Amino acid sequence: MGQTQSLALLGATEDDLEVATGLARRLGLPLLPTGSDPGANEQVDAVLLVRGRSLLLQQTGRAAPGPVAVEFGSGAMRHRRRSGHNELLGKAAGLGKKPHLRVLDATAGLGRDSFVLADLGCDVILCERHPVVVEMLRAGMNTVAAYGDQWLVEVLGRMRLQPGDARQLTVRNLQGLDVIYLDPMFPPRGKSAAVKKEMALFQLLVGKAGAGSDADELLLWALQQDVARVVVKRPSRAPDLAQQPPSHCISGKAVRYDVYVRRKLAS
Ligand SMILES: C[S@@+](CC[C@H](N)C(=O)[O-])C[C@H]1O[C@@H](n2cnc3c(N)ncnc32)[C@H](O)[C@@H]1O
Numbered sequence: 509m510g511q512t513q514s515l516a517l518l519g520a521t522e523d524d525l526e527v528a529t530g531l532a533r534r535l536g537l538p539l540l541p542t543g544s545d546p547g548a549n550e551q552v553d554a555v556l557l558v559r560g561r562s563l564l565l566q567q568t569g570r571a572a573p574g575p576v577a578v579e580f581g582s583g584a585m586r587h588r589r590r591s592g593h594n595e596l597l598g599k600a601a602g603l604g605k606k607p608h609l610r611v612l613d614a615t616a617g618l619g620r621d622s623f624v625l626a627d628l629g630c631d632v633i634l635c636e637r638h639p640v641v642v643e644m645l646r647a648g649m650n651t652v653a654a655y656g657d658q659w660l661v662e663v664l665g666r667m668r669l670q671p672g673d674a675r676q677l678t679v680r681n682l683q684g685l686d687v688i689y690l691d692p693m694f695p696p697r698g699k700s701a702a703v704k705k706e707m708a709l710f711q712l713l714v715g716k717a718g719a720g721s722d723a724d725e726l727l728l729w730a731l732q733q734d735v736a737r738v739v740v741k742r743p744s745r746a747p748d749l750a751q752q753p754p755s756h757c758i759s760g761k762a763v764r765y766d767v768y769v770r771r772k773l774a775s
Contacts, residue, residue: 578648600765614674692723
């Protein structure tokens with residue numbers, strides 16, 4: 509293999525080969541020999557590793573950090589439930605002003621904010637346009653049953669995956685929504701190894717320069733939709749998206765939520 513490719517599929521064992529082959533075909537990516545070592549691979553920047561029901565994105569090379577996966581049942585996600593961050597996000601979305609808020613997360617990514625919102629009782633559509641991220645989300649959502657945890661099943665029951673660009677959603681998709689939530693940000697938000705690892709992988713997938721470059725347009729699109737509010741997550745000192753001043757901000761230490769109120773949230 510002479511040419512450098514950025515991403516390839518890899519089955520961890522022979523049992524994973526069928527799924528890995530199907531995904532490679534669907535995503536138009538090369539398939540590496542089953543069980544090969546991502547640490548020793550110099551042909552690709554990262555592998556999408558199929559291991560049982562899990563789909564892990566792993567950078568190649570000896571010094572690479574560990575893999576990233578969507579794991580809604582993980583300790584980190586459970587911990588997130590109790591963080592103050594959730595309160596801020598819930599407040600920004602208008603939680604408590606109307607039962608069962610219907611939220612479109614138009615930049616679903618690894619689904620953590622969607623999960624927080626669904627855990628707070630919102631019905632959430634997770635819209636994601638990057639096909640690899642979509643597959644990671646799908647795998648994460650499909651593995652939930654394996655945890656045998658009723659709470660998790662109920663939270664996931666309020667989440668629905670919608671692949672594609674949010675701006676291409678049909679009127680039917682958008683009907684009855686209360687809130688559009690955007691988190692297009694890519695500048696590093698923290699110093700922890702986990703955050704750095706995820707940022708590096710996102711940048712590898714979505715591209716440093718291109719990432720977030722159409723975020724302004726996304727906000728302008730969202731503001732034209734028939735919703736009660738649009739909420740945008742921003743690094744705390746970042747300028748307003750699309751130079752649009754929000755109605756108000758809910759500020760935390762590293763991030764703030766810019767809230768654009770369009771009308772009252774009525775039950
Ligand atoms: C910073 S990540 C979001 C992280 C997410 N909030 C979380 O909690 O995991 C941004 C994601 O939005 C996606 N994205 C950006 N613009 C989009 C659009 N117009 N439609 C759908 N997805 C979009 C990118 O592909 C990327 O996966």
